[in-house]
Amino acid sequence: MTIDHDSLPRSGGPLPGPHRPATGLLDRPDGAVRARAVAPPRRHRRPVPSRYALPLTLLQVDAVALCTATAVANRAIDPATRLTPLLGVAAVLPLLLLLNLTGGLYRTRLTLSVLDELPALAVRAVVATAFAVTLAGCLDGRWPDCGPATPARLTVLLGAQLLIAALGRAVLYHLVRRIRRSRPNPVLVLGAGRLGRRVAAALDEHGEYGLRPVGFLDADPPLLPGDTDLPVLGGREALEREVRRHRVHHVIATAGAADEAETAATLREAARLGCQVWLVPALREYGSLPTAPIAGGDHLWGFPCLRVGAAAMRRPGWVGKRALDIFAASFGLLLLAPVLALCALAVRFDTGPGVLFRQQRTGLDGRVFTVLKFRTLRPSNEHESATRWNISQDHRMGAVGRVMRRSSLDELPQLWNVLRGDMSLVGPRPERPYFVMRFSQAYPEYADRHRVPVGLTGLAQVNGLRGDTSIEDRARFDNRYIESWSLWQDVKILCRTAALMLHPDGS
Template identity: 30%
Template sequence: MIKDNQERLNHLHVLLDGVVILFSYALAWLIVIGSSSTARNAMTDVYLFTGIAIVPAFLLLNAFFQLYAPKRVQTARAELANILKANTIGIFGIALILFLGGKNPYFYHFSRKMVIYFYVINVIAEVIMRNCLKYALRSMRTKGYNQKHILLVGYSRASESFIDRVTANPDWGYKIRGILDDREDWGTEYKGVRVIGKIEDLSDILKLNTLDEIAITLGIGEYANLEGIVAACEKSGVHTKFVPDYFKFIPTRPYMEDLNGLPVINIRHVPLTDPLNASMKRAVDIFGAIVAIILFSPFMLGAAIAVKLTSPGELIFKQERVGLHNKPFKMYKFRSMTVQAPDKERKEWTTKGDARVTAVGRFIRKTSIDEMPQFFNVLKGDMSLVGPRPERPFFVEKFREEIPRYMIKHQVRPGMTGWAQVNGYRGDTSITKRIEHDLYYIENWTMGFDFKILFLTFFKGFINKNAY
């Protein structure tokens, strides 16, 4: 069974990690110390003892960060993050020991440069080794080896969705043996997976001891049976997972929260509701806005002079937009249009060939120079460097009725640029597509994602072909 295979694989994985750690340490020693006969002879015993001690310490860190968990559906990004965490903490541990060692000759003369080399080499070597292992396992599973045998309990939308994903990813190595259901007739089939009995047959099937997992995929109207099914699975010792049948009416990425022992399902995962994440993002916004104001000040000065000389009216155009928690704020832009009545301005979008746009305005809109005063909005806290673009109150009220989940975008600060904008959804483009990209950003936010969007903005975000 797969349980035995998984145990052997875990042992192999630990052994390979030990070899990689030793290899990285030896290579770092060879690069930094090996060329110096004096350093090599004086500290040989110390370096040898340290190398032996590092292996179990780093293996424990890898285990702590779940690097020996099954790799069937683990993302490469999550694994890389865990590798970096384990190695970073390990290196900090070594640095702390060296610092506490003070003037002791063994600690004092230990090469700090070698520690850095070891860190870099070990991260790279672990990533390469794990990707090679993952590729080999996926290749085996695609060919029908190392399969995990699963039984589904309940025929529902959840079971069909589970089968769809397993069918589309043969490299996961899941073999669905069948479905138990009280409503569907024996032999009912979905993509080659058949109903093979009633839910009451579960205990007899579990006694055969041929299954690796049970996936409970009951329809939402059958949750009354859930307690008995879980009890039967727990009694047999078979690993059990629950696939809820709510994704049709809660089409998001829910996550679990422990409320003093009570599991709570949050309908939508918004990483920026975490105070630490929000504080980090705000710190980057303030620093980035100050740097940008300094760097782009010549462009802003040139735009200000051109607008003032070519069109009568105020230099800065202040327009009401809806921001974080649905609160209105004044968003700043260099004025690119002739002065117009407020009621007309609030309810009209700019279209191609719009006569209200001045000659200078057309240029600064195309190049996004008109948006640069929003760096001051960022400093004030009304906006972020990256986030969903804010909209006028009139259109917010309109879209909240027409587009499902539109108002979700107001759970984070609006941004000067965003995932929708770097993918081409700016100006007169699909609102629905824009919201899809905004929601993806909100649910998948990381600091790295923000930096990626800022990087792409330099190549895709400044020149706006949809700005009129």
């Protein structure tokens, strides 16, 4: 992914051209300045602050549609065989809303269209209704059989629900477009090349998207003739300042560019700041990969847009990750207490006093904490402990230390770090500050690993990247884990870690 730059002379200032951004002063060749009339800025009403307003209203629309449809359908069913309205709604509503939620039907989108959503709404309504009919049969102790008119009755229910839901969404989307035109949200455009300028122009001309460009972010903007008044606000270093200054909730990244690492870092920083990030790819075919608009795909006046997922720690399941950490660490410390005691005795016999080894490691947001491990080798001094990379082949390590390192038993005291909140069960492995500094200078993506808490195990480790392996590969796997994080992925990594501990040779 790259910013849309062109092979033309470059400048770090505002975009050139006949419509240069108005500053109130005009430079003269002799170095003097003279006043210039500045056009009054366009006035906009305050943007709508809550990004949850539309999803919550859509949820209410679907709930009202189902309740109304159930009441309509029950009027056509014989009292002796029909589902009660209360039972029908209680059985269908939670499942229907959950299916719509997981299917992306409550996401805020750029292009609002009831017809785009209608097939997905219909499929999920059929599934929820089938579940309700099956549940009714189970409660009656027999398979549901309401006579030959059952298909017609279910058709009434489904048809009424879809019709009411579609009409409700159509009215709601009409109101949302009007609100967007009158209260646009400020947006930053990442990339001041041709594609970025076209996207900015489309947003400025079409208020139904509710996004008002306030400027470009580009560390090395091209010199392009054009008619835009938007300034280049700077590179990555200006992102946080401009987000807070303009209260930006959306960032649109236009692909095509020169420095992929800088672009990726800027997108990650925007997600960390809580912005919704949209990617406009240079090749329009990319826009057809997701099933728009349900699976994250959208379009902006013909430009395909891909929604970039929220930062991992801002996703709803992150609370479940911390709950899993607390439960598993507590249970593990209790269950493994005999193993911990045996390890401590073995270490005491092998290396003498000082069973636990304490070392400084870098965790979330670069904060330093003290990690606990069983001592497998007694370093000669603190400098060796902080700066020596690998001790697996050190001749000073005894048989107990080698067994514990090979089986990862020396890592078990870190369950206390997990319980304290210094670490998580799954995450990028923590490293010493000395090496974090060195690796961050050598590998641009290495520092991005600290966007989430570090972990006992991680995606890089279960893929064999531990010990003397590529740091660049580790950083790539760690960032991949963060960007695709889910609670189920944590469970998979824990299962693979347990298998590796039982079979260290990978069998």
